Amino acid sequence: MISQVNNMNEILEQALLYDFYGELLTEHQKEIYEQFVLEDLSLGEIAVEAGISRQGVHDLVKRCGRTLKGYEDKLHLVEKFVSIKEKVKQIDELLDGYKEREPQELVADIRKISDEIIEEL
Amino acid sequence: MISQVNNMNEILEQALLYDFYGELLTEHQKEIYEQFVLEDLSLGEIAVEAGISRQGVHDLVKRCGRTLKGYEDKLHLVEKFVSIKEKVKQIDELLDGYKEREPQELVADIRKISDEIIEEL
Numbered sequence: 001m002i003s004q005v006n007n008m009n010e011i012l013e014q015a016l017l018y019d020f021y022g023e024l025l026t027e028h029q030k031e032i033y034e035q036f037v038l039e040d041l042s043l044g045e046i047a048v049e050a051g052i053s054r055q056g057v058h059d060l061v062k063r064c065g066r067t068l069k070g071y072e073d074k075l076h077l078v079e080k081f082v083s084i085k086e087k088v089k090q091i092d093e094l095l096d097g098y099k100e101r102e103p104q105e106l107v108a109d110i111r112k113i114s115d116e117i118i119e120e121l
Numbered sequence: 122m123i124s125q126v127n128n129m130n131e132i133l134e135q136a137l138l139y140d141f142y143g144e145l146l147t148e149h150q151k152e153i154y155e156q157f158v159l160e161d162l163s164l165g166e167i168a169v170e171a172g173i174s175r176q177g178v179h180d181l182v183k184r185c186g187r188t189l190k191g192y193e194d195k196l197h198l199v200e201k202f203v204s205i206k207e208k209v210k211q212i213d214e215l216l217d218g219y220k221e222r223e224p225q226e227l228v229a230d231i232r233k234i235s236d237e238i239i240e241e242l
Contacts, residue, residue, distance in 0.1 A: 023195040074144040077198055084205065085242040088235050091212070095235070098228045107219045110231065114209050114216070121206040 011037065017068040020078050024071060025064055032057060033064040080120055087117050132158065138189040141199050145192060146185055153178060154185040201241055208238050 014037045022030060032050060035041045036057070043061075047054040072078050091113050098106055135158045143151055153171060156162045157178070164182075168175040193199050212234050219227055 020198070021196065024192075071145075075142065077141070081242055085239065088238050088242070091235050092232065092239075095228045095232050098224055103219055103224050103227075106224075107216045111213065111216050114212050117209050118206065118213075121202055121209070 014065060014068070016078055016082075017065075017072055020081075021068045021071040025067065029060060029064050029067075032060050036061045084117055084120055087113050087120075135186060135189070137199055137203075138186075138193055141202075142189045142192040146188065150181060150185050150188075153181050157182045205238055205241055208234050208241075 018033060018037055022033070025033065032046060035046045035049070036043070041049075043054050043057045047057045050057065091110055094101075094106060094109055094113075101109075139154065139158055143154070146154065153167060156167045156170070157164070162170075164175050164178045167178045171178065212231055215222075215227060215230055215234075222230075
């Protein structure tokens with residue numbers, strides 16, 4: 001069963017991939033996939049609601065997951081965004097500790113990170 | 122003719138869209154589209170090289186442009202990246218002028234922008 005192999009990281013990754021590439025799925029796929037990944041409904045519940053078999057829901061969810069992963073494998077945009085987000089958080093941490101630093105040093109350290117972000121964009 | 126309606130902004134936009142979504146085109150499409158948009162070859166030159174008609178190149182380039190634009194219309198990831206890039210540049214400008222500011226003010230202003238970036242990510 002899908003729900004047993006889905007640990008929290010996988011769920012988060014699926015939600016992130018859906019957030020980025022979900023609009024490339026069909027309306028029908030989006031509806032089912034959202035119920036499974038975002039609303040955490042069971043395959044059985046979704047099947048009853050959608051009027052399709054439990055196996056049908058299972059297959060659709062699997063297929064959507066592969067499709068979304070396929071976009072990321074080609075485009076790497078989630079990876080890029082996650083990396084930028086981490087760097088902005090590093091800037092935030094430097095800002096938190098500004099009182100213990102010389103302004104000149106602080107500015108140089110933030111600049112280093114902002115340059116890295118620009119390079120990724 | 123495509124080359125007459127392509128102003129510089131359009132070329133830049135096409136290159137940016139290609140940079141983000143180009144991997145979703147086929148190898149053949151990528152080859153032709155790169156020659157036109159990135160290497161700035163003429164339709165005639167590309168046609169000779171690829172062994173297809175000038176009209177064929179024209180149609181393929183148009184179709185690829187629409188495909189890439191279609192991805193952006195759905196995903197808005199280029200728009201998001203451009204917005205983040207502008208904000209990082211605003212941080213850089215604040216860093217440039219750090220000597221004229223109180224550290225506390227500078228930190229508050231940078232934090233405001235970094236928070237905005239995090240919200241977009």
